[in-house]
Amino acid sequence: MIEVIDAERCTSCDICVNVCPTNVFDKTDGIPVIARQSDCQTCFLCELYCPEDALYVAPHADAPCPTDVVALRETAALGSYRRAVGWTDETRDLRGIDRSYLLFGH
Amino acid sequence: MTTNGRRAEQRPAPGGSVEFDADVLVIGGGPAGTWAAVSAAARGARVVLADKGFCGTSGATAAAGTGVWYVDPDPALREAAMANREKLGGHLQDRRWMARVLDQTYQDGNRLAAWGYPYPVDDSGKSQRNSLQGPEYMRLMRKRTKQAGVTILDHSPALELLVDDDGAVAGATGVRRQKHDRWTVRAKAVVIATGGCAFLSKTLGSNVLTGDGYLMAAEVGAEFSSMEFSNAYAISPAFGSVTKTLFYGWATFSYEDGSVVPGAASKGGRSAIARALLQGPVYARLDKADDNVQRDMRASQPNFFLPFDRTGIDPFSERFPVTLRLEGTVRGTGGLRIVDDSCATSVPGLYAAGDAATRELICGGFTGGGSHNAAWAMSSGTWAGWGAAVYAGQLGPARQRRLASAGTVAFRNRSSRAFEPAALAEAVQDEVYPYELNYFRHASRLDGALARLDAAWADASAADAADEDNLLRARESAAMLATSRWMYRSALARNESRGMHRRDDYPDQDDRQRHYVTSGGLDEVWTAVRPHADASYAEAAE
Numbered sequence: 001m002i003e004v005i006d007a008e009r010c011t012s013c014d015i016c017v018n019v020c021p022t023n024v025f026d027k028t029d030g031i032p033v034i035a036r037q038s039d040c041q042t043c044f045l046c047e048l049y050c051p052e053d054a055l056y057v058a059p060h061a062d063a064p065c066p067t068d069v070v071a072l073r074e075t076a077a078l079g080s081y082r083r084a085v086g087w088t089d090e091t092r093d094l095r096g097i098d099r100s101y102l103l104f105g106h
Numbered sequence: 107m108t109t110n111g112r113r114a115e116q117r118p119a120p121g122g123s124v125e126f127d128a129d130v131l132v133i134g135g136g137p138a139g140t141w142a143a144v145s146a147a148a149r150g151a152r153v154v155l156a157d158k159g160f161c162g163t164s165g166a167t168a169a170a171g172t173g174v175w176y177v178d179p180d181p182a183l184r185e186a187a188m189a190n191r192e193k194l195g196g197h198l199q200d201r202r203w204m205a206r207v208l209d210q211t212y213q214d215g216n217r218l219a220a221w222g223y224p225y226p227v228d229d230s231g232k233s234q235r236n237s238l239q240g241p242e243y244m245r246l247m248r249k250r251t252k253q254a255g256v257t258i259l260d261h262s263p264a265l266e267l268l269v270d271d272d273g274a275v276a277g278a279t280g281v282r283r284q285k286h287d288r289w290t291v292r293a294k295a296v297v298i299a300t301g302g303c304a305f306l307s308k309t310l311g312s313n314v315l316t317g318d319g320y321l322m323a324a325e326v327g328a329e330f331s332s333m334e335f336s337n338a339y340a341i342s343p344a345f346g347s348v349t350k351t352l353f354y355g356w357a358t359f360s361y362e363d364g365s366v367v368p369g370a371a372s373k374g375g376r377s378a379i380a381r382a383l384l385q386g387p388v389y390a391r392l393d394k395a396d397d398n399v400q401r402d403m404r405a406s407q408p409n410f411f412l413p414f415d416r417t418g419i420d421p422f423s424e425r426f427p428v429t430l431r432l433e434g435t436v437r438g439t440g441g442l443r444i445v446d447d448s449c450a451t452s453v454p455g456l457y458a459a460g461d462a463a464t465r466e467l468i469c470g471g472f473t474g475g476g477s478h479n480a481a482w483a484m485s486s487g488t489w490a491g492w493g494a495a496v497y498a499g500q501l502g503p504a505r506q507r508r509l510a511s512a513g514t515v516a517f518r519n520r521s522s523r524a525f526e527p528a529a530l531a532e533a534v535q536d537e538v539y540p541y542e543l544n545y546f547r548h549a550s551r552l553d554g555a556l557a558r559l560d561a562a563w564a565d566a567s568a569a570d571a572a573d574e575d576n577l578l579r580a581r582e583s584a585a586m587l588a589t590s591r592w593m594y595r596s597a598l599a600r601n602e603s604r605g606m607h608r609r610d611d612y613p614d615q616d617d618r619q620r621h622y623v624t625s626g627g628l629d630e631v632w633t634a635v636r637p638h639a640d641a642s643y644a645e646a647a648e
Binding site: 017018019020021022023039041042043044045048049057058059060061062077080081084085087094095096097098099100101102103104106 | 158159160162163164165168169171173224225226227228234236237239241242260261283284308310311312313314342343345346347348352353355356399401402403404405406407408409411412413415416417477
């Protein structure tokens with residue numbers, strides 16, 4: 001489930017509030033808040049759409065998994081999904097490398 | 107670029123609400139809904155698309171990667187593609203529909219290329235079009251939907267349909283969750299593209315899929331078909347949401363003590379996993395994937411690795427616990443019954459597309475993956491949008507129609523007893539998750555579950571109207587409940603095992619039951635049998 005909005009990276013653009021399919025976030029006067037964490041379906045799409053790599057979705061779907069943002073910044077996790085699917089300028093070549101056609105029919 | 111200038115018209119409305127006048131209302135903004143909206147707009151219809159979440163991220167496709175039943179128009183390849191899954195589906199497919207879906211999917215898949223979808227190119231230089239990356243695909247579909255002049259209402263779940271004096275569907279109303287108000291769309295035709303029902307199991311991207319469209323359609327008298335084919339379960343890490351069953355084709359499954367689970371496999375051996383899970387934990391390790399396969403998996407499906415990378419597990423060398431999450435009718439094949447080539451339902455003005463509609467025509471009683479469902483979403487979406495636009499055009503000016511709300515459960519004050527959505531959702535899950543009830547079915551166990559579900563329905567439909575804060579959750583839980591009752595009643599009507607429907611008390615396929623099971627009803631759930639097309643033709647020839 002969604003665990004972290006990194007206040008140092010977040011620019012309050014509210015894209016996450018818009019794109020979350022289960023309406024987990026609420027807008028505020030400042031950065032958004034995780035208002036309904038238990039509604040999170042762990043689809044990672046808020047993370048993917050965040051242009052600042054400020055969000056972190058823990059992979060645990062059924063229970064919260066409190067995550068320390070300071071420790072998280074030491075890892076490569078923030079923004080890792082966005083980079084992997086080619087949704088950053090540096091990694092855009094990855095958009096067209098789907099190799100599923102080699103895996104089907106196994 | 108706007109492909110036509112005709113937009114739905116916003117009309118004056120009382121405070122706390124917005125109102126639109128449209129030709130076609132599409133409910134649901136996943137693949138089927140967006141294809142329907144684009145198709146209707148291309149035929150000149152003024153279209154509103156209302157999505158429960160955000161059109162572009164909502165639904166089972168956006169979060170995942172999906173195969174697509176895209177086959178080059180070579181007669182031998184097409185024949186093989188049709189023949190390939192007929193046995194698995196229990197010979198309930200319809201060849202004519204398979205052929206037209208293959209044709210339409212080929213066209214739609216090529217349109218995606220023209221719109222800029224970044225299909226991969228293989229070593230021989232050929233563009234490979236039998237797979238789509240969900241986030242990329244649905245971001246593009248949102249863009250195309252907007253460019254077509256469609257008015258998109260995000261975070262706007264529909265709650266009930268509107269009908270005219272003749273019972274024809276004439277729009278819907280719902281809430282705008284982020285604006286805390288109501289919406290009404292008066293439309294000449296409505297396309298239900300709300301997906302299947304996965305019972306809030308957290309299978310990837312599916313928690314918006316609670317059968318809402320089924321409930322609304324049932325309230326205006328629509329029929330369902332093949333609802334017994336509703337017990338698809340997907341493999342995921344026990345703790346996680348990512349269900350990419352294809353990759354488990356390279357897995358070895360083991361018990362706690364490390365010994366291999368006999369017969370367990372992603373394809374053709376999932377029931378062995380379910381039986382083992384009834385005894386205790388089951389583990390997987392993708393140890394059959396060589397370096398090349400590992401590399402291709404990472405490139406093809408980055409999100410598959412998020413649960414592993416973020417917990418420090420190497421899935422190729424280490425064992426991790428797995429579970430089977432219910433995908434219900436999202437990967438089942440049951441849904442709203444389609445009565446003609448335009449994907450009309452049995453109710454005038456109401457169309458169905460994607461997982462909300464039955465996929466029996468191309469899948470029979472089994473889907474093993476997204477491939478056919480993705481093809482069906484494109485094709486049925488395109489046809490339903492076209493059909494709805496044509497119907498709307500024939501209806502002419504309809505502004506003067508007197509409309510009534512069709513919603514029942516959670517809208518009526520009956521008993522001064524509160525509607526409790528969370529408790530109801532859990533009660534339904536308790537009846538549909540257990541493998542011993544739903545995966546492995548038996549009349550005695552289904553009877554017990556149905557008695558409890560019927561009692562829950564009597565209770566819910568006698569409860570008071572849900573308040574504004576609870577209304578969406580109340581309708582969702584009621585939709586799950588209604589879905590479970592069509593599922594199990596249909597399961598009891600098929601006294602054999604066929605496709606994904608397994609009856610412990612009837613373990614074999616019975617040639618005399620090569621027919622479809624229709625179902626419907628809310629207070630009283632009914633089932634009936636319809637012949638397969640082959641049998642109808644045989645009868646007509648006699």
